Amino acid sequence: MGSFQVLFVALLVTAVAFDQSFVDAKFSNSMYFNWGASHSSILGNGDDLQLVLDSTSGSGVQTKRAFLFGSIEMLIKLVPGNSAGTVTAYYMSSTGSKHDEIDFEFLGNVSGQPYIIHTNIYTQGNGSREQQFYPWFDPTADFHNYTIHWNPTEVVWYIDSIPIRVFRNYENEGIAYPNKQGMRVYSSIWNADNWATRGGLVKIDWYSAPFVARFRHFRARACKWNGPVSIDQCASKSPANWWTSPVYSQLSYAKNGQMKWVRDNYMIYDYCKDTKRFQGNMPPECFKPQF
Numbered sequence: 374m375g376s377f378q379v380l381f382v383a384l385l386v387t388a389v390a391f392d393q394s395f396v397d398a399k400f401s402n403s404m405y406f407n408w409g410a411s412h413s414s415i416l417g418n419g420d421d422l423q424l425v426l427d428s429t430s431g432s433g434v435q436t437k438r439a440f441l442f443g444s445i446e447m448l449i450k451l452v453p454g455n456s457a458g459t460v461t462a463y464y465m466s467s468t469g470s471k472h473d474e475i476d477f478e479f480l481g482n483v484s485g486q487p488y489i490i491h492t493n494i495y496t497q498g499n500g501s502r503e504q505q506f507y508p509w510f511d512p513t514a515d516f517h518n519y520t521i522h523w524n525p526t527e528v529v530w531y532i533d534s535i536p537i538r539v540f541r542n543y544e545n546e547g548i549a550y551p552n553k554q555g556m557r558v559y560s561s562i563w564n565a566d567n568w569a570t571r572g573g574l575v576k577i578d579w580y581s582a583p584f585v586a587r588f589r590h591f592r593a594r595a596c597k598w599n600g601p602v603s604i605d606q607c608a609s610k611s612p613a614n615w616w617t618s619p620v621y622s623q624l625s626y627a628k629n630g631q632m633k634w635v636r637d638n639y640m641i642y643d644y645c646k647d648t649k650r651f652q653g654n655m656p657p658e659c660f661k662p663q664f
């Protein structure tokens with residue numbers, strides 16, 4: 374065989390191996406409305422979603438299937454103008470009282486004031502790990518890429534390919550890590566003016582309704598979850614580089630530099646610095662490097 378044919382066969386083998394675990398999901402084939410479908414819509418070729426909040430209700434979608442590890446990508450354009458009291462969410466979650474969850478939430482604000490990008494992670498039902506950021510761009514002017522990378526080693530929250538947060542696996546040191554429960558992907562918009570605006574200081578301005586958040590290009594490149602499977606089973610169904618490529622293991626030096634830039638300049642809350650809240654009894658992962 375010539376090198377071209379070898380390459381072709383190699384690509385084919387990779388594609389077949391990938392197919393076991395690889396889901397190239399769109400809204401139209403992988404998500405459904407679990408709330409407020411009557412006033413929201415999937416548009417275009419199935420790659421565009423609008424979620425609407427008005428005085429009748431908010432709205433939301435979720436994936437039909439759950440995933441265990443993967444790269445979950447979504448382009449989002451947030452509610453413009455006076456969005457105070459609205460919360461737009463994009464997150465993964467399992468179910469049950471000991472659930473795991475990885476969150477991006479976007480807390481609206483009055484016109485001209487910054488959104489808050491709120492992140493959190495729950496492991497075995499235990500959350501309280503909030504970190505918040507101001508965006509370094511106007512998140513209502515255009516679509517931006519919010520991606521969650523989740524593998525056995527670490528969870529990374531990315532915005533436009535810049536990592537903003539890492540939660541590393543320190544399970545062998547007694548800190549729970551999300552690696553045993555499949556999670557579905559959810560997006561929603563709702564009225565949270567009882568807490569999102571600094572404890573309810575600002576109420577939603579219903580004269581500005583309807584509030585529309587736009588989503589585009591949802592992609593879950595992830596291991597399908599079909600009930601309890603071990604990491605090894607999942608890995609064995611994944612492309613060879615899934616666990617070893619730099620994207621899925623530790624961040625590069627350059628990516629760490631970008632993350633430091635965001636955290637030095639745009640981070641506005643870090644639970645690991647909130648000694649008052651934890652009364653000096655800080656969560657154990659706060660003493661570990663998270664990159």
Ligand SMILES: *[C@@H]1O[C@H](CO)[C@@H](O)[C@H](O)[C@H]1NC(C)=O
Binds near residue numbers: 519533535
């Ligand atoms: C979104 O960001 C992720 C993480 O950096 C990247 O892998 C992906 O290619 C990006 N997608 C688009 C459409 O830019």
Ligand SMILES: *[C@@H]1O[C@H](CO)[C@@H](O)[C@H](O)[C@H]1NC(C)=O
Binds near residue numbers: 480487
């Ligand atoms: C809205 O903007 C104000 C002023 O910059 C800021 O203090 C506040 O934290 C922002 N976010 C919310 C959700 O109110």
Ligand SMILES: *[C@@H]1O[C@H](CO)[C@@H](O)[C@H](O)[C@H]1NC(C)=O
Binds near residue numbers: 501657
């Ligand atoms: C739950 O999380 C908090 C904050 O990270 C931590 O202090 C606490 O030890 C955790 N509890 C359990 C049971 O894991």
